Amino acid sequence: MYLEKINGPEDIKKLSVEQLQPLADEVRTALINRLSKIGGHHGPNLGVVELTVALHYVFDSPKDKIVFDVSHQCYPHKILTGRKRAYTDEEYFSEVTGYTNPLESEHDFFIVGHTSTSVSLALGLAKGRDATGGNENIIAFIGDGSLSGGETLEALDFAGEYDKNLIIIVNDNDQSIAENHGGMYKTLKALRESNGEAENNIFKAFGLDYVYLDDGHNIKALVELLSRVKDTKRPIVVHIHTIKGKGLKYAEENREFWHAGGPFNIEDGSPKYKRENGDNIIYNSLKGLLEKDKTAVILNAATPSGLGFVGAERDKLEKEGRFVDVGIAEENAVAMASGIAKNGGRAVFGTFAPFFQRTYDQMSHDLCLNNSPATMLVLYPGVFGMNSNTHTAMCDIQMFAHIPNFVYLEPTTEEEYTAMFNFATTQTKNPIGLRITADLKSTGEKDETDYSDYNKNKVIQKGEKIAIFALHTLVDIALETAQKYKNKTGKEITVITPRFLTGLDTDLLENLKKDHELIITLEDGLVEGGYGQRISAFYGTDKIKTVNLGITKHFHTDFKPLELLAKCDISADGIIKIIEENL
């Protein structure tokens, strides 16, 4: 047992090179222990065990600084830098997050969860080192999938002009989350197949030095190569071929499925809990559009299964050019959608809300300034979306709702989603976004709303004196509040959901003045700059009172949605208290 003696990189250095593979095997066992019990990023971590052991053998972390990209492959690094019990002992599993985190260890430098940041951040550390007279090695550790993001490519270009120490480790397992997309992956393949000798080397084309290693699981070779590039005086790319999922046969074979997921039985990879099928509303709508509109093009950015497209059907649609995975390249996806719409095609781009953050300028300048009628599916923003500060998306309304020409719709039921999607993908008047939050339930009743009549809110129930405006995920809390209040006072509360987030229903708001005294807005993202403040502004000169509730301004993490909401007064009791204080 080597791992039990490893409490930091200094302990690894006491081993001989021959002892590193047994250590790596123990690291892999620890990894599988945790992954099989609680899930996580399986493939990316299994693939970099040997490489991470070699890195910590050769370099002197934390003086030498490693920046992981996306950092979802940092589990072996955590195991080797004092956090092994979070992998070996179930009692301590909660001690680590799934990403690097400076609050956990001095060996971590950034909180990261969005791809394609490592080369830029490492360049920054390098420039900081230069400015302060340091001499440490700065290492960016990036997977091939993350190379396609604009931030990486900008940084590779800059690195090609930079003239001091920087080591860019490209961990090439020939796979993004799904398969890679983009021309560079053809030339990366040529490099792998030529032992790094092929022409038209993308890294050299950016002006960078370059070395290649084909067997990224040969620790001796890794140690030799890394020792050779250590203390390099100018930037160098170390291109290393690894096998995603290494060590678990089923993970090596089905790399997309094993990118990340839940607990599993080690012997055969069978899931411990049956994965929920989830709802297929989005998939069904996209599939329906492809069937009925021959000009439809569906775009995603490296998360095709997020839209429900997998296997042979996806392959076929990709070959036909109707389902397009742009890779990790959200900027390109939004701009392309604008172009498709301008040339008569029906473009729909969908990705997860945190990654839409990469597209503000494309949304504003490329899409909305040109008023291209493409459809954007913003998946799972708000407090019921992902709950790590690396992946929360609490500001989609702040980012997008003010952009001229944009129409941002939020459905609250499956039928509304369907009606809004059909509206968005048959009109030619505006770019339209659909804010898709958790748990769109079917009511069984078709939604016949005419969404071309912009900014009409939906009155769910009509009361008096008090009205609550609730975004979709908070409608239940609003109704619960209303019920409790009615039980207490016998009086009905009006409950409204806005449906349109890019404009106010001024007729309705005017009408409320007649018999309402207090308007409460509930939103599942930040309150500052959000939807509710627009309503407060509307009533600025009236005697009607307004209270805007939403998430406080902070990078909240690892929260339970209902608990965080309650802390922000969004619970039936919290809201009733506010009502009592203000009536």
Add this chain to the structure above:
Amino acid sequence: MYLEKINGPEDIKKLSVEQLQPLADEVRTALINRLSKIGGHHGPNLGVVELTVALHYVFDSPKDKIVFDVSHQCYPHKILTGRKRAYTDEEYFSEVTGYTNPLESEHDFFIVGHTSTSVSLALGLAKGRDATGGNENIIAFIGDGSLSGGETLEALDFAGEYDKNLIIIVNDNDQSIAENHGGMYKTLKALRESNGEAENNIFKAFGLDYVYLDDGHNIKALVELLSRVKDTKRPIVVHIHTIKGKGLKYAEENREFWHAGGPFNIEDGSPKYKRENGDNIIYNSLKGLLEKDKTAVILNAATPSGLGFVGAERDKLEKEGRFVDVGIAEENAVAMASGIAKNGGRAVFGTFAPFFQRTYDQMSHDLCLNNSPATMLVLYPGVFGMNSNTHTAMCDIQMFAHIPNFVYLEPTTEEEYTAMFNFATTQTKNPIGLRITADLKSTGEKDETDYSDYNKNKVIQKGEKIAIFALHTLVDIALETAQKYKNKTGKEITVITPRFLTGLDTDLLENLKKDHELIITLEDGLVEGGYGQRISAFYGTDKIKTVNLGITKHFHTDFKPLELLAKCDISADGIIKIIEENL
């Protein structure tokens, strides 16, 4: 005279190849006529005269579609597509904008003003063509400087996998706005010097086909080459070497100065109006920081002279690595700034507000989530910034003010700027932005404010009943309003400027409740989701009235700031009317 007979591309096709150079000469004369009289983008347009003539000779616009990037080099295109009198005849100069504009001509497809969009937008047009069964050529026309932007690089990667017609014309004049920066420019140089034969071709590395032409002013060669690639069945890069400023000796010689500018005397290039030196506040602050803090690193993104750094001083500081031009690559700049700050350096990044729009995710995830104490200089947002819809930046508060950990300061005087800059660049607590709007005048009095006491507003004058919160550029209108109101009623109005845009001065706001009845907020960007609505939300349950004034939600263009403001009720008369309606 050929040009007089050219009313569209069909007329060019009537000429022989031999007649194209005389036509090009006339186009250049028309260009120089307009440029010398009212200024514009001199160098970029002079450099593409022959290329544009050849393009319209070979291709069939508007069926074949050309997407220009940034489109600041589209003047010859406009001359050749029915808009020549806007270049030849002063009376019609105002008929065209400086960028492509579908409202002007069917030969323009997008309104664009931000760089690095053409390949993405063209890919979109191409996919739209495929979806609708078209067969036209789609052409992206991009300068070498724009290649470094993440959106371009993402799109080149995608294009390398795309398998239908797309022609990417790289107009390589070996110059961005200033000199190019980034490793790819070394390999582009090698391509120019080897007649396109050098190894490590960045375009081929993205999987693209490639051809090169060294003399981009030889129309015959251009026509031959373009005819050869016309109707290509798969994407191809046509790399063409041109001379920026071609035809005006002084412009060819000093390419940065002649990138863009004002009217000049044709014979020697001397400016018709002396360029204002402008204020040197920003330059002085940066220079001072570099002198007193050896860890300081100043970053810019292809607009170094926007920060006041030119000539030999800039060259020296760049060699020392203390003044860093990342090229057109704002994402990389913000992420690098975060890294520099994390490793003990003092990073300041400054660029124009519209281009900060490209960095939302880096601002939020790379910088603020990591709470890296770097300083961001956001130059000239708001209605007094640039006034073309391609370059306005009316939403910087919407974009950035809600981001946790970020502190966004707005100075109203030169001394405040200096004090805020000094505070920002000596603290280690937060990422700080400075919102720098027009015309920071000196008061002669040192600003001794302690800006570490966050969110304290500045009360410019104390009155009663009415308070106006005005952003810097609107303080004068607020004071004028107060004076007029006093003249009329004898009563003083309170005038406040927020200084902090990322939080409210709740003590002050509480205090105002005592003797104020109406609060009016004035902002120089969009009112929706802006600063003022935060104040309305604060007073939601109080009897104090609030009115939020700001720019209406629209991509306003070609406006006069005071006129647009007045239309939005922001004028002394407009505000007094609102006061009278509400008191």
